Amino acid sequence: MGVIQSENRPLPMPQPDNANDPAALEVFARKLYRNRTASGFALDIRFAVPPGITILFGSSGAGKTTTLACIAGLVRPDEGRIRLAGRVLFDSGEGTDIDVSRRSVGYVFQDLALFPHLTVERNVRYGLRRIEESEREKRVGEILESFRIASLRSSLPGEISGGERQRVALARALVTRPAVLLLDEPLSALDAATKGRIVDDLRAWNRAQRIPILYVTHSREEVFALGERVLVLERGRVVAEGLPQDVLGAPREETVAQLAGFENIFDARVAAVHEDTGTMTCRLAPGALDLEVPLTRIEPGSIVRVGIRAGDILLATEEPRGLSARNVLRGALTGFEEKDFRVLARVDCGATFCVLLTPGARRSLGLVAGQAVWLIVKTHSCHLLRLAEG
Amino acid sequence: MNWQALGLTLRLSLITAMALIVLALPLAYWVAFSGRRWKFLVQAATSLPLVMPPTVLGFYVLVAFGSSSPLGRLYERWTGHTLAFTFEGLVVGSILYSLPFAVQPLVNSFLAIDRRLIDASRVLGASRLATFFRVILPLSASGIVTAVALTFAHTFGEFGVVLMVGGDIPGVTRTISIDVFDQVQGGNYAAANVTSLVLLAVSFVILAMVYGWNRRAWPRTPWA
Numbered sequence: 001m002g003v004i005q006s007e008n009r010p011l012p013m014p015q016p017d018n019a020n021d022p023a024a025l026e027v028f029a030r031k032l033y034r035n036r037t038a039s040g041f042a043l044d045i046r047f048a049v050p051p052g053i054t055i056l057f058g059s060s061g062a063g064k065t066t067t068l069a070c071i072a073g074l075v076r077p078d079e080g081r082i083r084l085a086g087r088v089l090f091d092s093g094e095g096t097d098i099d100v101s102r103r104s105v106g107y108v109f110q111d112l113a114l115f116p117h118l119t120v121e122r123n124v125r126y127g128l129r130r131i132e133e134s135e136r137e138k139r140v141g142e143i144l145e146s147f148r149i150a151s152l153r154s155s156l157p158g159e160i161s162g163g164e165r166q167r168v169a170l171a172r173a174l175v176t177r178p179a180v181l182l183l184d185e186p187l188s189a190l191d192a193a194t195k196g197r198i199v200d201d202l203r204a205w206n207r208a209q210r211i212p213i214l215y216v217t218h219s220r221e222e223v224f225a226l227g228e229r230v231l232v233l234e235r236g237r238v239v240a241e242g243l244p245q246d247v248l249g250a251p252r253e254e255t256v257a258q259l260a261g262f263e264n265i266f267d268a269r270v271a272a273v274h275e276d277t278g279t280m281t282c283r284l285a286p287g288a289l290d291l292e293v294p295l296t297r298i299e300p301g302s303i304v305r306v307g308i309r310a311g312d313i314l315l316a317t318e319e320p321r322g323l324s325a326r327n328v329l330r331g332a333l334t335g336f337e338e339k340d341f342r343v344l345a346r347v348d349c350g351a352t353f354c355v356l357l358t359p360g361a362r363r364s365l366g367l368v369a370g371q372a373v374w375l376i377v378k379t380h381s382c383h384l385l386r387l388a389e390g
Numbered sequence: 391m392n393w394q395a396l397g398l399t400l401r402l403s404l405i406t407a408m409a410l411i412v413l414a415l416p417l418a419y420w421v422a423f424s425g426r427r428w429k430f431l432v433q434a435a436t437s438l439p440l441v442m443p444p445t446v447l448g449f450y451v452l453v454a455f456g457s458s459s460p461l462g463r464l465y466e467r468w469t470g471h472t473l474a475f476t477f478e479g480l481v482v483g484s485i486l487y488s489l490p491f492a493v494q495p496l497v498n499s500f501l502a503i504d505r506r507l508i509d510a511s512r513v514l515g516a517s518r519l520a521t522f523f524r525v526i527l528p529l530s531a532s533g534i535v536t537a538v539a540l541t542f543a544h545t546f547g548e549f550g551v552v553l554m555v556g557g558d559i560p561g562v563t564r565t566i567s568i569d570v571f572d573q574v575q576g577g578n579y580a581a582a583n584v585t586s587l588v589l590l591a592v593s594f595v596i597l598a599m600v601y602g603w604n605r606r607a608w609p610r611t612p613w614a
Contacts, residue, residue: 074509100512107513113506117528126524127514176514 024051025180025212029070029080029090043067043077043236051210053203055223055244058233064216065110067233068182071214072107073100085179085211106178108186112169114157120144120168121153127176143175147201163194170198174205181213188219196297199226220262223248224305245305262307262383263344263354266291270302279326279379282306289350292326293382304384310344310356312381316374317365327377329353333369336362347375391584394561395569399546402477402565406484407542410492413485414537418496419522437490444487448554451483475557480565483555484545491540499533500526532604539600543593 026048034040043063056064069075071082073089076097082090084105089098114123124143128136144150147167152160157168166186173181187195203226206213215226223230223244230247232240240247245265268282271290279292282304293306320328331349338344343357345367353375357367367373421433439447455462455473466472473479503526511521527534549567556563558572566589573582 072509072513074513100509101515101517103513105513107510109506109510111504111506113504113510115507115510115525126511126516129515129520172514 024085025049025071025214026081026083027067027071029067029077029082031066031070031075031077031079041236043070045233045236045238047231047238047241049212049214049229049231051212052228053206053213053215053226055227055230056214056216056233057218057220057223057230057248059218061235062233063236064218064233065184066236068107068184068214068216071103071180072105072182073098073103087179104176104179106173106176106181108169108173108181108183110184110186110188112157112165112186114165114169114172116157119154119156120149120160123157123168124172124175126172139175143171146205147171163190163198166190166194166198167201170202178211180211183213183215185216185218187222188217193297220248220307224307263310263356264306264308264313266306266308266351268304268306270298270300270304273298273300282382284351289329291377291382292379293384294379296384298384307383308353308377308381310354312377313353313355314376315345315347315355315357315361315365315367316376317367317371319374320376323376325376325378327375327379327382329375329377331373331375333367333371333373335369336367347373349375391581391588392564392566392569395564395566395585396588398477398561398564399566402480402484403542403545405481406488406545407492407538409481409485410488410541411534411538414489414492414496418493418500419526421493422497422500436493439487440490444548444550445554447487448483448551451479451486451551451555455479455482474555475559475563477556477562479555480552480563483551484548487548487551488541488544491544492537495533495536495540496530499530499536503529535603536600539596543596546596547589547593 028046029043030045031043032040033042041061041063043066045063045067056067058064066075070077070080071084071089077090077092079092080090081088081092084103087098088094088096089103090096115126118126121140121144125136125140128139131139141150144153147170149164149167149171152164152168157165160168169186187198190198202213215222217223217226227244230241230244231238232247248262248265266284268284268291270280271283272281273295274280275295278295280295280298280300282291282293283289284291284306291306293304298304314325319330329349331347331353334346334348334352336343336345338359341359343359343362345355345357345362347353347355355375417436421429421436452474453459455465457463457466457472462472469478473482507525507529508521511525512518516524547567548565549571552563552565552568553571556565558564558568564572566585570582570585570589573579573585
């Protein structure tokens with residue numbers, strides 16, 4: 001994997017506990033958008049993040065992109081204060097408003113915004129105008145190498161693939177050595193394999209540079225795959241923040257739970273990889289319970305996180321036979337939770353699973369607490385959510 | 391064929407087109423990107439020459455630069471003569487008369503540029519001016535070509551403003567369209583026919599070149 005080295009700069013020591021890092025980016029911003037029809041959209045956010053990847057997570061229209069635009073200086077808050085690495089970028093009280101071009105911000109737009117009339121090399125070089133010639137050449141050469149786009153140097157953005165354009169956009173932002181990196185759904189249009197490789201590059205780069213990276217997404221899987229921390233936005237406000245597993249794994253907010261979607265999230269270790277059957281055996285941390293999950297590009301022994309939606313699990317009162325599903329787990333019903341025509345059954349199979357049932361299914365099967373049941377989980381209902389630093 | 395009138399008209403059209411592109415670029419930038427509330431007033435004023443009779447426009451140019459106006463006196467003090475019935479007078483009148491033909495295509499092509507490209511340039515440290523020269527201008531090539539060609543062609547065939555401001559002085563203000571008028575007045579239909587054909591051909595060639603260029607102009611985002 002390509003690793004971007006940070007030359008001329010001491011490598012900061014990796015800090016395992018991000019909570020102890022000084023806040024590298026502090027944002028407080030309020031802005032009211034009036035429109036003629038409804039009451040309008042109001043942004044009212046306040047957060048501080050340390051270096052490392054922080055996910056801004058939320059449905060569309062939650063204010064994620066507007067938040068990035070406020071930090072970059074493309075949108076001016078009505079009121080607020082934005083501080084980056086000890087420097088005040090915006091303060092409505094003091095009347096400070098640093099120009100966009102002087103904020104040292106790296107921004108990768110959702111549609112990338114590569115300059116269509118400039119070659120890959122000149123796109124990457126664009127932000128280095130104020131730098132001395134020899135240093136500029138060196139930096140451009142290095143970043144093109146580490147993002148494996150050096151061979152595309154003289155191509156136009158219209159002539160290269162989507163994944164390559166993504167790399168060019170990242171390289172163009174990173175080559176300026178920004179104090180913060182803002183990524184607006186940068187990988188949403190890519191296939192899983194390309195996405196994985198770019199994420200690896202980004203994470204390697206982040207280990208070396210340790211700047212705050214705000215990564216906007218509405219994909220749950222990206223939250224678990226990337227994030228050291230997650231901020232959940234809803235209607236212009238931060239409604240939850242913390243570690244991905246805390247925020248989305250045991251969501252207290254209903255909106256977060258909806259967004260997260262996975263009622264069952266388990267830590268597991270990859271025990272065996274079966275290339276012949278296209279599966280991997282994952283051993284769940286709490287007991288000796290094994291789950292067959294889809295095969296992915298991952299080393300045996302790696303720690304992974306497995307997410308299963310409660311609605312994807314079948315429940316049987318007798319041991320089922322002749323099924324294609326690879327996971328048939330014996331367990332005991334421990335309790336029910338009933339809410340609006342939905343029954344959530346809890347089943348202990350060595351680990352506790354939540355299973356979504358209809359009230360009718362519960363009645364016709366005559367389910368009671370303490371009863372022995374079997375859970376059926378298809379391999380492809382097990383979603384592999386890779387941990388941030390494996 | 392009145393070669394003198396043809397040469398004079400070409401010179402007038404060229405100078406007008408060049409002057410207009412310099413004046414229209416900042417004006418079009420402002421119209422395209424300003425958030426001012428009264429922008430519509432400027433847009434309306436810029437478009438006035440499209441609907442006003444050329445005689446009215448010419449009349450106002452005469453009044454504005456006449457010896458009774460401060461502007462006219464200032465001009466007279468600089469040059470020693472008034473603007474009326476001079477080649478410079480024709481240039482000023484033509485610039486005003488063709489202004490919308492320069493501004494409109496530029497505004498259209500500025501507005502067609504993806505705003506994100508401008509944001510990206512600014513975030514990457516470029517000033518507004520640098521962004522204009524490095525991103526906006528190169529991506530507006532078709533608008534610039536259209537603006538130059540249209541103002542050139544429009545001035546080439548101009549009649550009313552020229553007659554009002556310049557009169558009909560051979561070698562100074564007698565343009566090709568006025569030459570046609572003179573020939574028809576004198577019953578000289580054969581000469582008028584030749585001159586008209588030249589005017590028609592030149593105008594058609596210029597417009598064909600504009601449409602041909604725009605057909606193979608850069609797509610703005612080639613992959614979208």
